[in-house]
Amino acid sequence: MAAKHEFLTQFVDETTFYNRIVLSHLLPANLWESLPHFFQTWLRNYLAGNLLYFISGSLWCFYIYHLKLNVYFLQDSIPARKAMILQIYVAMKAMPWSTLVPTVSEYMIERGWTKCYSTLDQFNWFLCLVYIVLYLVLVEFMIYWVHKMTHDIKFLYKHLHATHHIYNKQNTLSPFAGLAFHPLDGILQSVPHVIALFIVPIHLKTHLSLLIMEGIWTASNHDCIHGNIWLIMGAGYHTIHHTTYKHNYGHYTICMDWMFGSLKVPLAEDYDSFNEKAK
Numbered sequence: 001m002a003a004k005h006e007f008l009t010q011f012v013d014e015t016t017f018y019n020r021i022v023l024s025h026l027l028p029a030n031l032w033e034s035l036p037h038f039f040q041t042w043l044r045n046y047l048a049g050n051l052l053y054f055i056s057g058s059l060w061c062f063y064i065y066h067l068k069l070n071v072y073f074l075q076d077s078i079p080a081r082k083a084m085i086l087q088i089y090v091a092m093k094a095m096p097w098s099t100l101v102p103t104v105s106e107y108m109i110e111r112g113w114t115k116c117y118s119t120l121d122q123f124n125w126f127l128c129l130v131y132i133v134l135y136l137v138l139v140e141f142m143i144y145w146v147h148k149m150t151h152d153i154k155f156l157y158k159h160l161h162a163t164h165h166i167y168n169k170q171n172t173l174s175p176f177a178g179l180a181f182h183p184l185d186g187i188l189q190s191v192p193h194v195i196a197l198f199i200v201p202i203h204l205k206t207h208l209s210l211l212i213m214e215g216i217w218t219a220s221n222h223d224c225i226h227g228n229i230w231l232i233m234g235a236g237y238h239t240i241h242h243t244t245y246k247h248n249y250g251h252y253t254i255c256m257d258w259m260f261g262s263l264k265v266p267l268a269e270d271y272d273s274f275n276e277k278a279k
Contacts, residue, residue: 010118011110012037014204019044041106045099052215053091053179060175060219072225079174083167090163090180097183101190102211105197109204114197118204128203135200136210136252142192144256147249150185160185167222168242178218190214217252226266231255236266 022044023032109116150161163182226236233250241248247264257263
């Protein structure tokens with residue numbers, strides 16, 4: 001019992017450390033130190049989520065729309081400022097709810113309900129890497145089917161996922177569209193990361209790092225730039241998803257779409273045609 005208590009205390013100590021790092025630099029102490037641990041964690045995730053969203057989105061927009069103007073986009077095909085402001089508005093409405101998912105996952109980890117671990121004492125490095133791959137495959141599989149379900153079930157599409165799909169042209173899709181979801185839709189598509197914690201052993205830092213990577217990935221995945229990297233579900237594939245509504249449901253890779261017959265490859269002529277229509 002004492003060993004288990006010490007094991008769980010490591011999680012609480014680590015998340016408390018992260019709370020202090022973020023909150024002490026962003027808020028006066030009297031606004032957060034008296035809050036229960038759960039609410040401190042949510043506040044940390046909420047503030048960090050906002051910072052990640054605005055920093056990654058802004059930097060990527062600056063790079064592709066200004067530094068690389070006429071390389072990736074012509075001036076008249078850049079998304080309108082009004083469209084990006086609307087995307088930010090939708091994302092900000094969802095953010096308090098979306099950040100509940102990692103907060104709840106950390107709560108369950110701290111209670112010892114998951115297979116998460118905080119040190120490398122239990123496994124060797126090779127086994128840790130194997131578990132990371134299994135975790136990512138499982139998350140990829142679940143996100144594919146959750147995403148497909150929000151399209152195939154008309155009620156879910158109409159009342160949840162359609163909010164994200166109003167952005168379906170190059171001059172409306174932007175890095176800020178990545179988190180522009182209905183709050184419940186955002187929660188649904190994040191839940192696979194939590195479910196995987198109960199199935200595959202994963203290090204706490206790895207779990208949190210993958211959630212951070214999730215925010216960066218969604219920004220880059222909505223920039224309409226076809227990177228053409230083998231196996232990767234880049235923006236070229238995802239842009240097709242936003243225009244056909246029935247292809248390319250995958251998250252990080254094209255593997256699930258290939259396996260289940262929903263893959264549509266962005267051919268050069270199709271992509272050029274799409275760009276012309278967006279002008």
